[in-house]
Amino acid sequence: MNDTAPITLPPTLADNPRLDQWVHFPEPGRVAVATGKVEIGQGILTAMLQIAAEELDVAPERIQLESGDTDLTPNEGYTSGSQSIQQGGVALRLACAEVRQLFLDRAAAVLGYPAAELTIEDGVVTRGGNPTGHDYWTLAPGIDLSSRATGGARPKLARQHRVIGQNAARVDLAGKVFGAPSFVHDMQMEGILHARVVRQPRRDATIATIDEAAIRRAGKGEIGLMRDGNFLAIIGDDETIVEAAATVAPGHVTWDGVEPINPYQEEARSLLQRPSIDRVLGAPLDQAPRGGRREATFSRMNIAHASIAPSAAMALYQDGRLQIWTHSQGVYPLREAVARTLKLDPAAVSVRHVQGPGCYGHNGADDAAADAAVIAFHNPGRPVRVRWRREEEFGYEPVSTAMMVTVSAALDADGKPVDWTTEIWSGKHVGRPGRGNSVLAEEALPNPPPPIPPADPPEAGGGGGTRNGEPLYAFPAKRMVHHLVAETPVRVSSLRGLGATTNVFAIEGFMDELADAAGVDPVAYRLSVLADARARAVIEHVAQMSGWAPGARFDNGKGRGIAFAQYKNRAAYCAVVVDVEVDETVRVERVWCAADAGLVINPDGALNQLEGGVVQAISWALKEGVRLDQAGISSLDWESYPVIRFSEIPEITAELVGAAEDNPPLGIGEAAGGPTAAAIGNAVARALGTRIRDMPMTRDRIMSALLQI
Amino acid sequence: MPATSFTVNGNAADVAADPDTPLLDVLRNHLGLVGSKFGCGLEQCGTCMVLIDGSPRKSCGVPLSTVAGRSVITIEGLGTPKNPHPLQQAFLDEQAGQCGYCLSGILISAKALLDRNPAPTRREIALALDDNICRCGSHVRILRAVERAAAMMREGAEA
Numbered sequence: 001m002n003d004t005a006p007i008t009l010p011p012t013l014a015d016n017p018r019l020d021q022w023v024h025f026p027e028p029g030r031v032a033v034a035t036g037k038v039e040i041g042q043g044i045l046t047a048m049l050q051i052a053a054e055e056l057d058v059a060p061e062r063i064q065l066e067s068g069d070t071d072l073t074p075n076e077g078y079t080s081g082s083q084s085i086q087q088g089g090v091a092l093r094l095a096c097a098e099v100r101q102l103f104l105d106r107a108a109a110v111l112g113y114p115a116a117e118l119t120i121e122d123g124v125v126t127r128g129g130n131p132t133g134h135d136y137w138t139l140a141p142g143i144d145l146s147s148r149a150t151g152g153a154r155p156k157l158a159r160q161h162r163v164i165g166q167n168a169a170r171v172d173l174a175g176k177v178f179g180a181p182s183f184v185h186d187m188q189m190e191g192i193l194h195a196r197v198v199r200q201p202r203r204d205a206t207i208a209t210i211d212e213a214a215i216r217r218a219g220k221g222e223i224g225l226m227r228d229g230n231f232l233a234i235i236g237d238d239e240t241i242v243e244a245a246a247t248v249a250p251g252h253v254t255w256d257g258v259e260p261i262n263p264y265q266e267e268a269r270s271l272l273q274r275p276s277i278d279r280v281l282g283a284p285l286d287q288a289p290r291g292g293r294r295e296a297t298f299s300r301m302n303i304a305h306a307s308i309a310p311s312a313a314m315a316l317y318q319d320g321r322l323q324i325w326t327h328s329q330g331v332y333p334l335r336e337a338v339a340r341t342l343k344l345d346p347a348a349v350s351v352r353h354v355q356g357p358g359c360y361g362h363n364g365a366d367d368a369a370a371d372a373a374v375i376a377f378h379n380p381g382r383p384v385r386v387r388w389r390r391e392e393e394f395g396y397e398p399v400s401t402a403m404m405v406t407v408s409a410a411l412d413a414d415g416k417p418v419d420w421t422t423e424i425w426s427g428k429h430v431g432r433p434g435r436g437n438s439v440l441a442e443e444a445l446p447n448p449p450p451p452i453p454p455a456d457p458p459e460a461g462g463g464g465g466t467r468n469g470e471p472l473y474a475f476p477a478k479r480m481v482h483h484l485v486a487e488t489p490v491r492v493s494s495l496r497g498l499g500a501t502t503n504v505f506a507i508e509g510f511m512d513e514l515a516d517a518a519g520v521d522p523v524a525y526r527l528s529v530l531a532d533a534r535a536r537a538v539i540e541h542v543a544q545m546s547g548w549a550p551g552a553r554f555d556n557g558k559g560r561g562i563a564f565a566q567y568k569n570r571a572a573y574c575a576v577v578v579d580v581e582v583d584e585t586v587r588v589e590r591v592w593c594a595a596d597a598g599l600v601i602n603p604d605g606a607l608n609q610l611e612g613g614v615v616q617a618i619s620w621a622l623k624e625g626v627r628l629d630q631a632g633i634s635s636l637d638w639e640s641y642p643v644i645r646f647s648e649i650p651e652i653t654a655e656l657v658g659a660a661e662d663n664p665p666l667g668i669g670e671a672a673g674g675p676t677a678a679a680i681g682n683a684v685a686r687a688l689g690t691r692i693r694d695m696p697m698t699r700d701r702i703m704s705a706l707l708q709i
Numbered sequence: 710m711p712a713t714s715f716t717v718n719g720n721a722a723d724v725a726a727d728p729d730t731p732l733l734d735v736l737r738n739h740l741g742l743v744g745s746k747f748g749c750g751l752e753q754c755g756t757c758m759v760l761i762d763g764s765p766r767k768s769c770g771v772p773l774s775t776v777a778g779r780s781v782i783t784i785e786g787l788g789t790p791k792n793p794h795p796l797q798q799a800f801l802d803e804q805a806g807q808c809g810y811c812l813s814g815i816l817i818s819a820k821a822l823l824d825r826n827p828a829p830t831r832r833e834i835a836l837a838l839d840d841n842i843c844r845c846g847s848h849v850r851i852l853r854a855v856e857r858a859a860a861m862m863r864e865g866a867e868a
Contacts (some may be wrong), residue, residue, distance in 0.1 A: 003868065042806035170804060173804065178787075178793070179743070179784035179813050181743050182809065183746075185743075240727070240730050240734045331772065357810040357844070358844055390749040420855040439823045604804055606851070612846030636755040637751055643842060646834075646838040646839050649848040649849060
């Protein structure tokens with residue numbers, strides 16, 4: 001590597017090249033740092049502080065960190081796709097390194113020493129360990145931080161790190177443990193107008209009748225009804241009264257243009273019968289040898305984000321300016337969507353991120369913010385808080401599409417694939433407003449925009465349905481056949497992992513089937529077709545952690561499974577081993593997880609993300625599936641949409657591999673999901689002696705699998 | 710409207726509100742105590758958990774009238790940053806949380822457990838927290854934190 005060549009700017013630094021968009025020095029002793037990435041429970045604020053403190057050589061306590069604010073922070077798009085560190089952190093790191101170098105160069109000019117003889121200790125320029133009388137704040141007036149980033153300053157090497165790589169306590173956790181206001185739900189403002197929306201049951205549905213008297217009776221107090229087109233809201237000063245009215249309101253409003261949906265569409269197999277946009281990626285189809293192929297089909301139902309609380313937002317329209325406080329993952333795209341909805345100049349709209357319940361993707365946050373904006377626009381001068389109802393979040397958030405995945409392979413004499421196909425049927429995986437999709441309020445207001453054609457992120461961006469559809473294994477020919485199903489029975493969008501969860505479940509399940517057919521241990525079989533050294537290392541590491549023994553025998557009803565993936569084939573490498581016990585249900589008893597995420601900023605934070613990903617994937621694999629009836633989603637509470645509970649949690653051990661090496665940071669937030677689901681599938685197959693290829697692996701599916709033996 | 714009198718975190722409270730008002734709304738909107746959270750309003754998720762005369766209750770389903778004359782403890786009554794309850798200290802020590810929305814309810818359920826059982830097993834802790842949902846998957850850290858707090862409290866009692 002040429003150490004003097006400028007570094008290619010990461011995308012969000014190239015998009016926001018002014019250095020003062022990232023760093024400035026507002027007052028003596030203070031450093032203002034800005035990131036476009038937002039805290040969604042993944043610990044990003046803490047990691048960004050570590051990055052800035054490291055590269056600027058200042059104590060973290062001096063840093064005032066702004067995040068996700070259209071008035072104050074760079075536009076870094078969405079906080080999604082495990083890119084907060086891999087892109088946002090790398091951008092901030094380079095910007096801070098360059099700012100530090102500008103100050104060193106300036107100090108060198110002022111002092112008459114070579115810059116190489118100077119360093120910075122907690123903001124003070126020193127030479128030979130002695131203060132020079134200059135610091136960031138004395139030098140700042142002579143430096144133009146509105147200059148553009150050039151990539152000319154190289155960040156520190158891992159061996160120079162004092163803050164990066166150390167476990168740091170989450171900066172936001174204490175407030176949450178002591179009950180301080182931490183979420184947009186908790187914001188206090190004078191004269192709040194509470195609001196609930198009576199949701200349009202479908203796009204294009206129109207209000208037929210409203211029994212206003214019945215709604216008012218249920219409220220037992222003063223409420224107002226606000227209607228614009230088919231957007232109907234209940235507003236009032238007393239949240240209890242508004243909530244009581246809103247709870248019964250859907251039963252007192254009738255709609256035209258609501259066609260019943262076919263509840264059978266809750267099953268993934270229904271995707272096969274629907275029109276789709278079809279593509280072949282990778283090796284041409286006609287190279288596939290005829291005959292002698294093995295194949296298997298795997299699936300997953302639609303699943304919900306199921307955030308612990310329903311979405312909420314605050315908005316205030318005053319003096320021609322609209323302010324929004326939201327837990328959206330993308331304040332800038334939301335600003336565009338709201339400005340479009342209300343026909344406002346985006347410059348007249350400010351959107352600020354305030355934390356919310358963990359989202360794991362595109363839940364109701366953006367829609368709730370648009371609701372609040374519309375209601376505030378109609379009630380100028382009053383701060384409006386919208387908080388969705390529980391059944392509203394389950395019923396109207398975009399869910400993650402069901403998927404069907406058929407994997408097939410032609411094998412050589414040793415039982416190794418020479419030609420591999422992953423065929424995927426899936427709805428789209430991104431329906432975010434930033435990609436041209438409408439927010440719910442926009443669809444209910446007069447003159448709604450037409451729906452846009454379905455689209456997934458391009459493969460260069462990690463893909464959607466195709467994410468991790470191509471195995472990392474070194475097979476001579478690999479291809480994906482992608483059927484992007486054009487219409488889904490309910491709204492769908494991004495959930496942690498996108499298509500990777502089901503694709504890895506399928507690929508890694510099939511790998512175990514091929515290993516068994518070849519009579520080879522699953523770990524050895526994977527290693528025999530895997531060239532990537534880092535991939536091999538995480539598999540070997542997790543095998544060692546778990547005491548993996550080829551041919552080990554387990555008691556009746558027990559089993560052990562392994563699975564591996566590199567998220568998006570370019571983010572963190574992750575391998576998982578699980579032990580299960582199966583009778584009428586599956587119990588995961590023990591989990592080991594190893595991941596290589598390149599350079600890790602906050603190791604404890606990364607482990608927390610791996611552990612959380614493991615737990616969520618156990619829940620997906622064993623329990624979760626969105627239910628439908630003719631009206632739409634019918635799993636509207638925690639009984640009809642069960643998720644994993646404390647008494648079902650196994651012991652989990654996660655370890656990082658290569659965390660302090662000078663490899664680029666790799667996103668880790670979504671790395672564990674696919675491997676965990678697949679390892680459970682493989683362990684269950686060993687425990688039962690037959691495989692369940694459909695998620696969730698429920699009691700009914702265990703019973704029918706046993707009947708087929 | 711008649712006032713209902715009770716104590717919250719040891720302080721007298723008189724709230725003039727409809728007696729059917731959920732205690733959670735009273736805490737958050739009438740008393741400004743936003744540590745207890747709305748999660749479902751259906752008594753299914755545990756984010757609104759408080760202690761009423763020492764017993765864990767989901768405050769979204771508790772009408773104001775039923776707490777007249779009783780003692781309510783919320784997360785704000787557990788401890789402060791300067792004087793944290795051992796559970797709060799242990800949750801910070803273990804970094805037990807991600808989004809943190811569920812934590813106040815979990816801390817309350819855990820306090821109820823440790824008040825009646827100072828030396829619970831891992832299994833007993835898990836069962837005591839089964840009424841609380843954590844969606845981020847911080848469960849293992851939370852279970853460890855409750856074990857750690859129990860040990861801290863036992864050591865404190867012996868000292």
